[in-house]
Amino acid sequence: xxxxPAPRPTDAELAILRVLWxxxxxxxxxxxxxxxxxxxxxYTTALKLMQIMHEKGLISRDESARAHVYRTSLPEGQxxxxxxxxxxxxxxxGSAQQLVMRAxxxxxxxxxxxxxxxxxxxxxxxxxxxxxK
Amino acid sequence: xxxxPAPRPTDAELAILRVLWxxxxxxxxxxxxxxxxxxxxxYTTALKLMQIMHEKGLISRDESARAHVYRTSLPEGQxxxxxxxxxxxxxxxGSAQQLVMRAxxxxxxxxxxxxxxxxxxxxxxxxxxxxxK
DNA sequence: AACTATATACGAAGATATTCGTAGTTGTCA
DNA sequence: TGACAACTACGAATATCTTCGTATATAGTT
Numbered sequence: 001x002x003x004x005p006a007p008r009p010t011d012a013e014l015a016i017l018r019v020l021w022x023x024x025x026x027x028x029x030x031x032x033x034x035x036x037x038x039x040x041x042x043y044t045t046a047l048k049l050m051q052i053m054h055e056k057g058l059i060s061r062d063e064s065a066r067a068h069v070y071r072t073s074l075p076e077g078q079x080x081x082x083x084x085x086x087x088x089x090x091x092x093x094g095s096a097q098q099l100v101m102r103a104x105x106x107x108x109x110x111x112x113x114x115x116x117x118x119x120x121x122x123x124x125x126x127x128x129x130x131x132x133k
Numbered sequence: 134x135x136x137x138p139a140p141r142p143t144d145a146e147l148a149i150l151r152v153l154w155x156x157x158x159x160x161x162x163x164x165x166x167x168x169x170x171x172x173x174x175x176y177t178t179a180l181k182l183m184q185i186m187h188e189k190g191l192i193s194r195d196e197s198a199r200a201h202v203y204r205t206s207l208p209e210g211q212x213x214x215x216x217x218x219x220x221x222x223x224x225x226x227g228s229a230q231q232l233v234m235r236a237x238x239x240x241x242x243x244x245x246x247x248x249x250x251x252x253x254x255x256x257x258x259x260x261x262x263x264x265x266k
Numbered sequence: 267a268a269c270t271a272t273a274t275a276c277g278a279a280g281a282t283a284t285t286c287g288t289a290g291t292t293g294t295c296a
Numbered sequence: 297t298g299a300c301a302a303c304t305a306c307g308a309a310t311a312t313c314t315t316c317g318t319a320t321a322t323a324g325t326t
Contacts, residue, residue, distance in 0.1 A: 080235045087220055176272095
């Protein structure tokens with residue numbers, strides 16, 4: 001008896017998740033106020049979406065107060081990981097290398113960020129050498 | 134009077150694009166035969182999808198033969214780039230660094246691939262130093 | 267010429283995603 | 297307490313995605 005994995009969030013759902021990760025546990029109103037700035041929609045639209053996300057298990061809620069308080073079910077990094085893995089499979093035949101290449105070409109990356117990435121890679125390479133001993 | 138950019142392909146559409154990139158220009162039957170192995174569906178499903186993709190501008194077709202021959206409108210790399218950029222914006226706040234990190238964690242990458250990525254990064258870093266002179 | 271195999275076109279069903287209006291409930295405050 | 301503001305629940309309209317059945321056309325074969 002295993003629990004179903006959370007389904008891939010849709011575009012609108014991901015927008016809400018991003019707000020919740022940023023703000024932490026929040027009410028519908030708080031989420032709506034943030035979203036409304038960049039993408040004007042009605043309050044009940046946000047409400048309905050969050051109710052659906054709750055049904056799907058993407059978010060959980062605390063109903064003890066009149067205004068329910070919602071929080072994400074999974075940490076940001078874990079969801080990002082899933083999304084990347086999904087894109088990897090759907091568009092890159094599973095090749096992380098190709099995806100990384102495209103990502104670095106798709107957007108200018110600051111020298112500091114490049115250095116961090118290089119460091120991560122060097123760590124992975126060191127780990128490989130370690131393992132093969 | 135500018136042409137509309139090709140919309141983001143849906144899951145089923147991307148699966149078809151992948152076959153077309155792999156095989157090159159192909160008929161519906163050829164595409165369907167490949168897809169049918171991994172995801173059994175009817176022939177007319179593939180046909181309909183490809184007709185819609187043609188309307189959207191995702192693929193073009195040569196109607197001179199009885200069996201139309203379809204080809205992708207954009208090269209694989211360009212579409213991959215768009216998809217990565219899209220995910221970057223929707224889930225990573227535009228941070229390529231974060232996305233790369235997640236990609237490398239999401240999937241084991243071979244030492245050879247890691248080396249290639251490292252090389253790309255070193256090239257980008259060299260280019261940065263060059264530019265800042 | 268009739269039959270068969272293989273095409274395309276098209277409509278439509280069913281599922282999912284997104285949007286919002288309306289109804290009804292609850293807390294606040296003058 | 298009565299009016300108002302804010303909240304949830306719910307139904308439904310609209311759009312999009314995915315699937316397939318049916319109608320029709322065309323090429324090849326006997």
